[in-house]
Amino acid sequence: MAKIQMTTPLVEMDGDEMTRILWKMIKDELLLPFIDLKTEYYDLGLEYRDKTDDQVTIDAAEANKKYGVSVKCATITPNPARVEEYGLKKMYKSPNGTIRAILDGTVFRTPILVKGIDPCVRNWKKPITIARHAYGDVYKNTEMKIPGPGEAKLVFDGKDGSHMEKTIFDFEEPGIIQGIHNRDASIESFARSCFTYALAEKKDLWFATKDTISKTYDRDFKEIFEKVYEEYKDRFEEAGITYFYTLIDDAVARIVRSEGGMIWACKNYDGDVFSDMISTAFGSLAMMTSVLISPDGKYEYEAAHGTVQKHYYKYLKGEETSTNSVATIFAWTGALRKRGELDGNKELMDFADKLEKATIDTIEGGTMTGDLVRMTTLPNPKKVDSLGFIQAIRANLEKSL
Numbered sequence: 001m002a003k004i005q006m007t008t009p010l011v012e013m014d015g016d017e018m019t020r021i022l023w024k025m026i027k028d029e030l031l032l033p034f035i036d037l038k039t040e041y042y043d044l045g046l047e048y049r050d051k052t053d054d055q056v057t058i059d060a061a062e063a064n065k066k067y068g069v070s071v072k073c074a075t076i077t078p079n080p081a082r083v084e085e086y087g088l089k090k091m092y093k094s095p096n097g098t099i100r101a102i103l104d105g106t107v108f109r110t111p112i113l114v115k116g117i118d119p120c121v122r123n124w125k126k127p128i129t130i131a132r133h134a135y136g137d138v139y140k141n142t143e144m145k146i147p148g149p150g151e152a153k154l155v156f157d158g159k160d161g162s163h164m165e166k167t168i169f170d171f172e173e174p175g176i177i178q179g180i181h182n183r184d185a186s187i188e189s190f191a192r193s194c195f196t197y198a199l200a201e202k203k204d205l206w207f208a209t210k211d212t213i214s215k216t217y218d219r220d221f222k223e224i225f226e227k228v229y230e231e232y233k234d235r236f237e238e239a240g241i242t243y244f245y246t247l248i249d250d251a252v253a254r255i256v257r258s259e260g261g262m263i264w265a266c267k268n269y270d271g272d273v274f275s276d277m278i279s280t281a282f283g284s285l286a287m288m289t290s291v292l293i294s295p296d297g298k299y300e301y302e303a304a305h306g307t308v309q310k311h312y313y314k315y316l317k318g319e320e321t322s323t324n325s326v327a328t329i330f331a332w333t334g335a336l337r338k339r340g341e342l343d344g345n346k347e348l349m350d351f352a353d354k355l356e357k358a359t360i361d362t363i364e365g366g367t368m369t370g371d372l373v374r375m376t377t378l379p380n381p382k383k384v385d386s387l388g389f390i391q392a393i394r395a396n397l398e399k400s401l
Helices: 016-033 046-051 055-067 080-086 093-101 184-201 216-239 247-258 268-281 311-318 326-343 346-363 386-400
Strands: 010-014 039-042 067-071 106-111 128-131 142-146 150-157 162-173 175-179 203-207 243-247 263-266 288-293 298-305
Touching: 010 055, 010 184, 010 326, 016 311, 016 326, 016 386, 039 055, 046 055, 046 080, 055 067, 055 093, 067 311, 067 326, 093 288, 093 298, 106 184, 106 203, 106 268, 128 184, 128 216, 128 268, 162 247, 184 203, 184 216, 203 216, 203 247, 216 243, 263 268, 268 288, 298 326, 326 346, 346 386
Parallel strands: 010 039, 010 067, 067 298, 128 263, 203 243, 203 263
Antiparallel strands: 106 128, 106 288, 142 175, 150 162, 288 298
């Protein structure tokens, strides 16, 4: 059969370690044989980020703004051990954090449900989508190690000559301080993205902070959401969906007791933590979709998990790996579907649908990677290695084409 043609390229952001290996397998086995794949390529592998002083990450984000749709492989956010391991010039910030700050987007993450992989929380019947604010907080923080006694202050000097300051703490011994920030405009964009997405998906929207303790920072989030909701209230009522605000600890308790099915909007750090909790409770970190949506309609699709470091070290030793590639496959299908939607390319959209179905059918047919074998309720599952799983998906895909 003739390859499916593309008119506008995707922005392709390559990554690190085992996910980089899977990335090439997916392209070679599931994409290039069937699509005349057009991408603008950026190598976000740690070595090249170091070589370019992380400029490549900025360039990739700007390309995403230009073309509208990107697909990203998992990448390393270096800690001191990684700096030493890779001989880096410095400890670079999270590439995801950099891209999210440039796009000012919201990350929506939803579990991929398959038969035989049952949620740990027995009453969860529907997927729970995490909407994560992708700007500010601890990911754009400033930190300081306090060497000894002294007064730490929070200071603001306005361009109009105004001056504000508050004492953070009077230290009598060594300690630490951290400064975080956010912008009203970014919070408002976050709120609009969440309300718009909830309407599109026809799902209830929950939002939670700790405004009883954080009476300025968290309360600002709450009040901006309430203000923006007034613009959406009538449409929510027409759609038969609701907006619900509560404290973050109450939200956790309610989520656990629920049947699922809602979109749960979270501040940046909360969303980082709870997206991993939700994905793991539904089955696996590798069984979750992730898309960053900017206020002006730009999309970045990625896997919600890390680079699978332990498997990569095994791979380097020539040992067999059985690494789950589902989230990375769904990153590609999400990007291809959106690219097809924007370009009016139904053939590309249909291919994305068929590849997702082939992936699900492979697992439900009993062929899967080791992480799923350990949790499936299907009888006699067959464990295959990383490439074998992708090739089994290809076999099912070819049946549908």
